[in-house]
Amino acid sequence: MKPPPPPSFGVSAMLRPHLRSITAFLLVFSAGYSLGILSSSTRPTTSSSSSVPKPSQTVIRPHAAHLTNDVVPASNATAAAGTAGTGGYPRSPPHDLFRFGDECGEPVASDAVVQTLLDKLFDGESPYASFPPAHTAALLHPAAARPRGWGSTGAVFAELIESVRPDTIIELGAFLGASALHMSAVAKNLSLPNTVILCVDDFRGWPGFRGRFRRDVPAQRHGDALLLPQFMANVVAAVGPEAAERVLPVPFSTASALQALCRWGVYADLIEVDAGHDFHSAWADINLAWAVLRPGGVMFGHDYFTSADDRGVRRAVTLFAKVKGLTVRPHGQHWILSPKPQAGDS
């Protein structure tokens, strides 16, 4: 008689009753694992689990990755930019926030600046010719030779005009003409009768500005703020019709006007920045204006507040000075940058 098999206490004996369930589990697990690997190859890879954003963190989408990654592989950059053959984007400057053109056209002679702009902007005719026509005059406030402004007669204007003795001034942000007319008067007093002031302004003000200036600006007409004709009426009242075109409106956005002046070779010896006061507007204005500032010329502007009252101008000015190796001199409510270096200066 065969002896009965010895009782088995091995692992295999213990697992044998569960063999089916274990096999089924392993099949399901390996199928899930393979699917996981396949799908992960379509997601961006992360270098470590710590870089996986928590729900509360900002997720940088692939199209903005060039702002955070050291270098986006060319294939990603190409897909993001939608152009063929683009290289990787560097994380640090220079990138688009710092990339402003600084090569402008052949300089137009100072005494040809007004005619150049009349040709380019006003079909060769002064916008002040026969101004204002009766139907426009009927809509305007009485012209003000000293219109409402902001720090528009500060000592900084006379100080800089006296030291720079500019042929051409560019003002960014003219509103009703207060600071432009003050500069015109200062230049005249300093025996600089030919100084030209190019007043770049879209003459739209800003959303909601009318509530604060009802006594200074005419009522809008069919959505037209009427700031341009009011500015022009003020200029004619202050300097007379003959000299008015020396305080010439350039009625466009600061960015498009500055880029056009650059293309046309219209440069300034003195530039005042007083248009948009948020960081991005001031940053773009300062950088674009720098290209049309003559070497040796000076840029200054309004609203250099304390850090507690900083709407963005101060940060833009400070950053610009740092990038260009310039110094900033606060002057009352204004800021003044050290003169633009001559070519070849380090």
Ligand SMILES: C[S@@+](CC[C@H](N)C(=O)[O-])C[C@H]1O[C@@H](n2cnc3c(N)ncnc32)[C@H](O)[C@@H]1O
């Ligand atoms: C503070 S006011 C200028 C005041 C003037 N400098 C003075 O002292 O009388 C600002 C002006 O900038 C203009 N402005 C703001 N952003 C602009 C932009 N992006 N392009 C053109 N003009 C702009 C507005 O229309 C407004 O007239």
